[in-house]
Amino acid sequence: MGELLHERIDVRPFEGARSLPSFIGRTYTLYETRILGRQCVIVAKLDETGTPADIAKHIDLVRSATHATVALATMTISAHNRSRLIGQGVPFIVPGNQLYIPDLAIDLREHFRAPRLRQADGLSPAAQTVLFHRILHLDRHMTTPSLLAERLHYSAMSIGRAFDDLVATGLAETVRHGKERHIHFKEEGRPLLKEATPLLRSPVRSLKFVRGDALSAHLKLAGETALSHLTELSSPRIDSFAVAASDWKVISQTADLVETERDEANCIIETWSYDPAALSDTDAVDVLSLYAQFRDHRDERVAMAADQLLENLPW
Known part of the structure; x- marks a missing residue:
């Protein structure tokens, strides 16, 4: 992590563990460090037990008690749990592989590939509707704003903006055929949903x-x-x-x-x-x-x- 961020990272046992609920100390090993000038508490777990929802609650407890940036550290993380953690807003570190700490504007996942542009608050309602329409295969031939607008009960202008949102997230690209703009998703079905999951919002x-x-x-x-x-x-x-x-x-x-x-x-x-x-x-x-x-x-x-x-x- 230090080499990646071009600074020395000194990690030491967290001295404030006694101020936390006792079950936190039994479940995790806690460390402290400074990353990019910010105090950080690392909540380490050797295995992948525990639900993302429970982990999110525990991270919130540590954050409230320490007023520091708090991140989960684990040796392995499944793609499903990674998406759930991101959806819960939980920072995490997988040594040598993934680093996700949005509080510090760090998002280096999948072997530190350059992150795609993400909207901080997820997909817009219109963009999510277009995405779901595609995954559900309601009509694969509906790829232009004019065709999708009538089906999805939006104006063509709103669907055009939804196309822009989906392109900005890296989920899709658009091409022009004459005067018509067409959207093409880079994945289909389950892979597309998996890629989009961190951006989904409750309707x-x-x-x-x-x-x-x-x-x-x-x-x-x-x-x-x-x-x-x-x-x-x-x-x-x-x-x-x-x-x-x-x-x-x-x-x-x-x-x-x-x-x-x-x-x-x-x-x-x-x-x-x-x-x-x-x-x-x-x-x-x-x-x-x-x-x-x-x-x-x-x-x-x-x-x-x-x-x-x-x-x-x-x-």
């Missing part, structure tokens, strides 16, 4: 606790309701449905859906950053949007159900 903007007949509004099943229909997860107490945030006001008035207190609600309405009907022709929202919503859920049962969604896709 859910807000939750509305509602009384009324959501079925009469012909909304898509969503949330844990949809997840339970598609996996082995138990059904929730009340059903969830999804609607584009921009459509909520009109639909709530038309279908007489009234917001109320949680205990009085007979359904939950999720307002989404994009139209849930654009990616699904079934009664439920699409599986990739569900995966983006629940892949890092704090309840491990829900996170595992989200992973199961991918296994059921016809890759």
